[in-house]
Structure formats: structure tokens, C-alpha cells
Amino acid sequence: MKPSRWRRFLYPDLNRSFALRLVLVVAVAAVVFTQVLIPFRIQGKSMEPTYRDGGFNFCWRGRYLFAEPERGDVVAIRFAGQRIMLLKRIVGLAGDTVEFRNGALFVNDTWVKEPHLRSPSDWNLAPRRVEPGKVYVVGDNRIVPLDRQSMGQVEQARIVGGVLW
Amino acid sequence: MNGKTILVAVAIALVAGVAAWWWWAGDERAIRKQLAVIEEAASKVENEPPVEGLVKATQLAALFGDPCRLTVEAARHEGTYTRKQIQERIVLVRASFAQVAVTLHDTVIERIENKTAAVRGTIRLRGKATGDSIADAQEFKAEMAKIDGKWLFTAVTVIEVLER
Numbered sequence: 001m002k003p004s005r006w007r008r009f010l011y012p013d014l015n016r017s018f019a020l021r022l023v024l025v026v027a028v029a030a031v032v033f034t035q036v037l038i039p040f041r042i043q044g045k046s047m048e049p050t051y052r053d054g055g056f057n058f059c060w061r062g063r064y065l066f067a068e069p070e071r072g073d074v075v076a077i078r079f080a081g082q083r084i085m086l087l088k089r090i091v092g093l094a095g096d097t098v099e100f101r102n103g104a105l106f107v108n109d110t111w112v113k114e115p116h117l118r119s120p121s122d123w124n125l126a127p128r129r130v131e132p133g134k135v136y137v138v139g140d141n142r143i144v145p146l147d148r149q150s151m152g153q154v155e156q157a158r159i160v161g162g163v164l165w
Numbered sequence: 166m167n168g169k170t171i172l173v174a175v176a177i178a179l180v181a182g183v184a185a186w187w188w189w190a191g192d193e194r195a196i197r198k199q200l201a202v203i204e205e206a207a208s209k210v211e212n213e214p215p216v217e218g219l220v221k222a223t224q225l226a227a228l229f230g231d232p233c234r235l236t237v238e239a240a241r242h243e244g245t246y247t248r249k250q251i252q253e254r255i256v257l258v259r260a261s262f263a264q265v266a267v268t269l270h271d272t273v274i275e276r277i278e279n280k281t282a283a284v285r286g287t288i289r290l291r292g293k294a295t296g297d298s299i300a301d302a303q304e305f306k307a308e309m310a311k312i313d314g315k316w317l318f319t320a321v322t323v324i325e326v327l328e329r
Contacts, residue, residue: 043291044300079287079304079326081271086302086327128329137327150301152327 036061037164038082046139046149047087049118050074051163059085063162069093069135071107076160077137085160086150089116092136094156099127103142119143128153135159192277196284196309196316199228200269207267209259209292218259226252230312230319238325262299265292280311281319 003011012018033039038059045053051074059076069075069090077086092098092107099106103121105114121142130136134153142149206221231248246254259265272286285306292299308320 077326079271079302080273080285081287083270084287084289084302125329134328150327152329154327158326 038076038160040076040085042087046141046144047074047089048141050089050116050140051087058164059161060164061161064159069156069159071096071112074163075135075137076163077154077158078160082160086137087163088137088139088151090135091138092130092153094130094132094134096130096136097127098125098130098136100125100146105138116140117142133157192282192311192316193274196274196277196282197272199309199316200272200284200286202228203288204267204269207255207259207265209262209265211264211293219256222252222255222259225255228318229321230310230317233318234320236320236322238323239328261294263293263295265290265299282309282311282316283307284309 038061040057040059042051042053042055042057051057059082063073063075071090071093073090075088075090077088079085091105091112096107097109099109100121100123103123105112106127109127117140119142123142123146125146128136130153133156135156136151136153138151139149202224206224209218209221226248229246229248229251232245233248233251234243234245235251236243268289268291270287270289272284275283275285283306285304287302287304289302290299304324304326306322306324307318309316310319311317
């Protein structure tokens with residue numbers, strides 16, 4: 001009697017074909033999860049409440065293969081490599097002028113509505129122009145004092161990708 | 166050429182290859198060993214005995230050349246410090262933490278030549294200051310030189326990734 005499909009899946013014959021399939025699956029998984037969808041754990045509260053401390057997500061590297069980063073995008077920014085990355089929201093693009101007045105974000109002297117924010121903010125930051133080839137990024141948690149928030153303009157080349165969800 | 170000669174030639178080539186690799190990897194291994202000291206000596210457990218803190222500060226300071234150039238791009242600061250000054254600064258910084266874990270990530274040795282090396286990586290701090298949790302990550306690049314058989318930092322730059 002021929003074993004059922006499920007039985008063959010759970011208890012495969014350890015033959016050459018199985019070994020080949022196994023090698024293929026491992027190779028594809030290694031490429032996908034190191035180059036395409038990089039899994040990461042969020043450590044820190046700078047993107048709360050949108051992304052919680054301890055949360056899990058993937059960095060989708062294909063996000064900007066055929067598209068340019070836009071204002072409002074949440075992106076992963078690399079340091080020396082991809083083991084440690086910053087998760088931030090883009091608020092300004094190259095050539096934009098970014099400013100905070102009593103917690104309100106102004107881009108090119110126009111108030112930007114940020115529905116994803118939950119916490120009140122008293123940030124004040126003088127206007128600054130985003131240099132060519134760079135984007136301006138900020139965390140969503142604006143309750144932390146301005147001087148303790150990692151924010152600013154960063155080279156677009158440091159953007160590894162977007163978050164999957 | 167008989168089989169025996171070929172075997173000897175292969176063995177010689179193999180030994181030469183292993184020796185070359187060992188010699189080259191020896192420097193890389195020594196540099197990585199120095200980097201590991203940073204993680205070990207910069208980290209601090211809660212209620213660390215003061216003497217242990219001083220020993221660790223001395224260990225850390227011993228990794229730096231005398232003098233060493235330090236650049237912090239975000240603070241627009243550049244200065245040259247003696248080993249003693251570095252040690253004093255390390256003691257102060259470590260004292261400001263109740264507990265801290267320092268780890269290095271994505272460390273790449275970009276170049277080793279003529280007893281000098283260039284290193285780049287990410288340093289991460291997680292700990293507690295006076296009750297507050299602190300988490301920070303910074304990219305750094307460093308120049309190292311082999312002085313008296315030891316790889317020492319001669320220049321360290323903390324790179325500004327986000328320019329406010």
C-alpha cells in the first residue's frame with residue numbers, strides 16, 4: 001500500500017532526492033532570510049506606539065528596488081552592517097526643510113498631520129534643509145526629550161529596506 | 166618526476182599555504198582579541214567592586230596607543246589624548262553607569278598592512294545609568310598599529326550616522 005501524502009511529508013525516505021530537496025530548501029531559506037527578508041527584533045521604544053519594544057518584524061530589502069523612499073515610510077537604517085539597525089520614519093526628503101514647533105512637524109513650512117502619533121510632544125527644532133542624497137528620519141515616540149531621540153538626516157544609501165508590516 | 170616527488174611538492178606547498186594563512190590570520194586574530202577585550206572590560210555588572218572597575222579601566226586604556234586621536238563627528242570634537250587621560254575618562258564614563266553591557270557587531274578589518282590596520286564596526290551599549298535604561302548604538306572606525314608586538318588603537322572616530 002502506498003503511504004499517504006502526509007505520512008511521506010512527515011516521515012520522508014532518506015534518499016538522494018530528499019537530500020537534494022533539503023539542501024535546496026536550506027539554501028533558499030539562507031538567501032531569503034539574509035538578503036531579502038531580514039528578520040529582526042525591535043529593542044527600544046523610539047518607534048512606539050507604532051512598533052513596540054520587543055516586537056518582531058522583517059526588513060523587506062526589495063522595498064526600494066524600484067521605488068524611491070517617501071515621506072511617512074518606516075525604514076531600517078544600517079550602521080556598519082546589518083546586525084544592528086535603526087527603525088525610523090522618514091519625515092523629509094532631499095531638499096525639504098524640516099522643523100518642529102511645539103511638537104508639531106513642519107515640512108517646507110507646512111504642518112504635517114501625523115495620525116500615527118499618540119503621545120504629546122513639546123519638541124522645538126529650528127528649520128534645517130535636508131542635503132542631496134539624504135532623508136530626514138525621526139522616531140514616532142515623541143514623548144522622549146528631543147536631546148535623547150536619535151534623529152536626523154541620513155544618507156539614503158544607508159536605508160536597507162522597509163518593514164514588512 | 167615520480168609520485169614521491171609530487172607528494173613532497175604538494176606537502177611543501179600545503180605547509181607554505183598554511184604558514185602564510187597562519188601568519189596573515191595571526192594578525193587578524195590578535196586584532197579581534199583586542200576587540201574582545203573592549204566588550205569584556207567596558208561592560209559592567211551591577212554593584213561592581215571599585216577595584217575591579219579600576220582594573221577594567223586599566224585594561225581598556227592599555228588598548229590605546231599613547232597618544233591616540235579621538236574624533237566624535239556628532240559633537241564636532243577632535244582631540245589627541247594620552248593613555249592616562251583616556252584611562253581617567255574611562256573611569257568617569259564607567260562610573261556614570263550602574264550597569265552596562267557593551268557589544269561589538271559587524272566588525273570588519275578592512276586593511277592590514279605594514280603593521281597598521283583599519284577596523285570598522287558598530288558598538289552597542291545597553292544598561293542603566295541612575296535608574297534610567299540606556300540603549301545606544303554607534304558606528305566607529307579605528308586605525309590600529311602594531312606597537313611592541315601589540316595591536317593598539319591610534320585613532321578612533323565615532324561616525325555620525327544621523328546628522329541632526
